[in-house]
Amino acid sequence: MRSTRAFWFLAGAALALVLAACGGQTGSLGASSSSLQAANAPLTGAIYTTLGDGSLVNGNVYDAKEDVYLNGGPPPNAPCTAAGLPDGEYYFQVTDPSGSTLLTTDPIDHRRVRVQGGVFVAYTGALYGGTRQVGAGKCPGAISVQLFPYADTPNPGGEYKVWVTRVADYAPESGVHGFLPAKSKTDNFKVRMRGEEPADVVIWGYKWYDANTNGIWDPGEPAIPGWRVEKEPPTPSEVTYTSASGQYSFLVPKNSGSYTLTEVPPPPGWWPAGRWLNTTPTSGTVTVGTADVHGPDFGNVCLGAGGGRTLGFWSNRNGQNTMNGLGMNTVLAELRNLHLVGANGNPFDPTSYSEFRSWLLGANATNMAYMLSAQMAAMYLNVRAGFVEGSALVYAPGTQSANAAGFAQVSALLAEADAELALHPTAFAGDPWRTYQEALKNALDWANNNQTFVQPGPEACPFDSPY
Known part of the structure; x- marks a missing residue:
């Protein structure tokens, strides 16, 4: 029976999430x-x-x-x-x-x-x-x-x-x-x-960097200036850009009815083509009467590097040296305490680096549990080696750990993947849980490829405005 030592390592890695809001250092110039x-x-x-x-x-x-x-x-x-x-x-x-x-x-x-x-x-x-x-x-x-x-x-x-x-x-x-x-x-x-006509009214709202991905503009989270927002009607839409305070606005006639406000990301667009993802709906509707009206607010994060190393890293000499530095026998014992499986769903309990390397290189998705095991092992080692923070947020849609916007902490994903592998060591075509395992595999794969970590602030993804 496998011990829970690795599980508690994962749980211990789930530190309180601290993402730095945008700020700068003050300086003294002449x-x-x-x-x-x-x-x-x-x-x-x-x-x-x-x-x-x-x-x-x-x-x-x-x-x-x-x-x-x-x-x-x-x-x-x-x-x-x-x-x-x-x-x-x-x-x-x-x-x-x-x-x-x-x-x-x-x-x-x-x-x-x-x-x-x-x-x-x-x-x-x-x-x-x-x-x-x-x-x-x-x-x-x-x-x-x-x-x-x-x-x-x-x-x-x-x-x-x-x-x-x-x-x-x-x-x-x-x-x-x-x-x-x-x-x-x-x-x-x-x-x-x-003029002679009644005064117009304002539709207004905010654009901000949602560092904790909860869909709420929390204290310390910075505004995003220069972001494109469109209003319909008319067609084609009217366009504006957010100010230094993150506000957008449109002047419209009183009692002019319903309008749809939509945020537009800078080129090349939303992830995976671009680096930005929304944490709130990208459009919303308001009805204009005789008073100014607060339109939808838009929260976003940008995705990027967070220290992930791929299966290729852990199957080459760099990965081997890293595992040696951690204590190869200790790390292999920890991997044996996870619910890793091979192509046929049987438990995989590595006793040597060469055995582990061959298993990584042979991973495929015929049995989705095998590929999920390989990605989970790589991320476990990333956290174990200090390359990735267990508290880091990554994009993980379709997983149980993900919040409403689709983001989860790395440590929660690891624990979730290990529990799923213990429950379903095989996930072949037609198995009802295969899609869920694929979502877990994708989330870990993207993070291992260093693509989907939530960055601390919008300065990590600069863009030109207007665009």
Whole structure:
């Protein structure tokens, strides 16, 4: 009778899940715009719009152009200790969403702000004759700056784009009215249409990185800016992109009925073609009456490496050396305590590395339990050697360990696979449990191939926006 030592090793590997939310390290760069270090530093942090009191508005949609203030520093949903903007002097401008039309036409030096400690601390445009109002910032000692004056956008959806670039990077004859996109931060906002017709209303929602894959935006989970969201009607759909705070918004007429909102992943799309997976439905419907309405929120994770080693690794010299380092006899004894099986469903109890290697190399899915055994053994060794954390989340649809979004901890998958092999050592074509065993095998196979580990934050899967 097999002992439960290996099972308890698997259970002990199921540590409390800790996935780091996106954040950065604060840094101290010279405040002078003439500093070469500051000029060459990457443009960390974020810019975003608020009301003058520093508060966010739903969907980045404002009642009037005068209400919009520019904030800068750590992202709006990140703590003040997160990375802000590099210190120095900055210019800002307002354009239409495409950047083709410059809407702020006053002198560039009227649109100037100083960053210190990663946040806006002074409206230095006033030194050159600018007259913008100063409001509250997010963090202690921070300010915000009114964007007005600027002209009405030609965009029919009432959308604008604000840009910020370091004074040292301003190039009057290049870029977007002197702002080089690669050296600028941008954020979009909207202003409600006004006129004889009744005011429009807003459909708005959020896009966030669901690090624990539970479908809920928990504290510390970062927003995802630049994500495409589409609205129908009309056909073809209206398109927008999420702001620095992860918000999307659409302006629509009052009492205009039902709309469907759909998120669109960046190319090449959802896994397996791409690296992103949704943890919430990718579309939802709202009905518009006379008030602003909260549309669907969209949670996602990106998938990637987590230390997995394949069957090929464990059947070559690298795997053999690793097992030797762990104590070959000890590891083989642990493998014998698992419910591994061979092609005919008989127990496989390896007593030597050569025997184990031959068994791995011969694994096939004629008896799905054999292939599941091989993938389980490889993942067991990955955890045992410290290549993979037992608490890591991987994509595992169709397994009993998986949550509603299809993700499970590695240690839970191993325990589940071992229990299933004890129950069904054969799974040939036509066996009702074969599909379930294949789901377990696939989950372990993908992870052993280092493809489907949930990454700690969206920075692991960067993308260009708009797309």
